[in-house]
Amino acid sequence: MNEKIGVFYGSTTCYTEIAAEKICGEINSLTNSKNTSLYNVSSTSVSKMNDYKYLILGIPTWDFGELQEDWENQWEELSELNLESKYVAIFGLGDQVGYPEWFQDAMGYLWQKIKNQGASMAGCWPNKNFSFTQSKALNYEKSEFVGLPLDDENQFDQTDNLIKVWTKKVLVEFGISNIE
Ligand SMILES: Cc1cc2nc3c(=O)[nH]c(=O)nc-3n(C[C@H](O)[C@H](O)[C@H](O)COP(=O)(O)O)c2cc1C
Numbered sequence: 001m002n003e004k005i006g007v008f009y010g011s012t013t014c015y016t017e018i019a020a021e022k023i024c025g026e027i028n029s030l031t032n033s034k035n036t037s038l039y040n041v042s043s044t045s046v047s048k049m050n051d052y053k054y055l056i057l058g059i060p061t062w063d064f065g066e067l068q069e070d071w072e073n074q075w076e077e078l079s080e081l082n083l084e085s086k087y088v089a090i091f092g093l094g095d096q097v098g099y100p101e102w103f104q105d106a107m108g109y110l111w112q113k114i115k116n117q118g119a120s121m122a123g124c125w126p127n128k129n130f131s132f133t134q135s136k137a138l139n140y141e142k143s144e145f146v147g148l149p150l151d152d153e154n155q156f157d158q159t160d161n162l163i164k165v166w167t168k169k170v171l172v173e174f175g176i177s178n179i180e
Pocket of ligand 1: 060068152
């Protein structure tokens with residue numbers, strides 16, 4: 001694989017960071033290459049996204065439906081980006097039991113923002129096997145999440161498999177074809 005993929009995440013208590021590392025590992029093993037670069041938006045400007053055609057973004061929801069703070073700090077800079085030639089997939093971390101009325105809201109906000117900047121979006125995920133009251137990360141019909149909703153508080157045992165299946169789906173949707 002010659003295409004480089006930029007993986008950008010914000011993470012307050014490291015769960016999203018660990019998921020991002022696993023996603024990079026999965027891409028590298030599926031493509032037999034090391035063409036992923038990992039960036040924490042606490043220390044990297046989102047303008048670095050300009051260097052990549054393919055992007056995977058990770059965001060947890062905090063404080064009753066709010067953006068994770070490092071993404072929030074760069075929200076205005078995101079508005080400056082032209083993402084018209086980019087392919088983007090998003091994953092989120094949340095807690096459907098502790099915060100059922102705001103499950104994964106930040107993933108929904110980030111998805112809408114990135115879509116507004118012109119990106120082609122990939123990586124939606126079925127709304128099955130989750131239990132919550134409301135989420136801003138669902139599509140119009142509420143049948144799918146706009147990205148991968150991980151919940152390490154309540155479904156940690158499923159995370160590795162979800163990452164494996166989702167990452168493969170994203171690469172196919174990106175059109176990166178040389179995977180097994
Ligand atoms: C104070 C607090 C508020 C939270 N608010 C939400 C929320 O509104 N919605 C949600 O889905 N998860 C919520 N969570 C769960 C976090 O998203 C979850 O713990 C996540 O794994 C944190 O990711 P991080 O370690 O990468 O920061 C909250 C957690 C805490 C401790």
